[in-house]
Amino acid sequence: MSKFAIKNHWIEVVLVVLLVGVTILSIGWHIYRYGGDYYYMRVNGSSESFPVTVPVGITQNGYVYRGIAKDKYGNRQRLEVQTVADDLGPFHKGQIIRITYNPKFGVTNYKKVSRDQVPPLARIH
Incomplete structure (x- = not known):
């Protein structure tokens, strides 16, 4: 050119x-x-529920889950996950959730995973 x-x-x-x-x-x-480290936590039941207004203006229950989570290296972290309007849950006892934890902004994402998707050092027995 x-x-x-x-x-x-x-x-x-x-x-x-x-x-x-x-x-x-x-x-x-x-x-x-929104980036961060992945932690894996087994659900032992919700700690509490709170009202969430979904986009159509209906109020439903959101849930709070607290517990010890592990990263892929086996390091432990106490985390609290609040469900959001996009995925209210509830999660059932024994399910495993993958949590994205950002050191500056806290929990930025979560999703249910199977036991096969959990790294060996993060397995919760």
């Missing part, structure tokens, strides 16, 4: 650079805010 072609297309070049920059910043923010 010649200098003349770049001069005529400077706005496109600036827009592409801005688009790439915003994309990189968005991915970085998502990793910083």
Whole structure:
């Protein structure tokens, strides 16, 4: 591409650079805010329930689960998980949940997993 072609297309070049920059910043923010370490916790029943308004304006029960969770290295951490409107639960006694824990923002995500998906050192007996 010649200098003349770049001069005529400077706005496109600036827009592409801005688009790439915003994309990189968005991915970085998502990793910083929602990323973290995975912990695995066996549910022993909910500790309490609280009202949650789901998007259609209906109030349902959300649940709080507390317990000791382990990461893939076997390190223990006491965690508290509150269900959200997208996945109210409840989880049943004995189920295993994978919790994403961010040191700055706490629990950012959770989901039910099978025993086969738990790393060996994180297994809860």
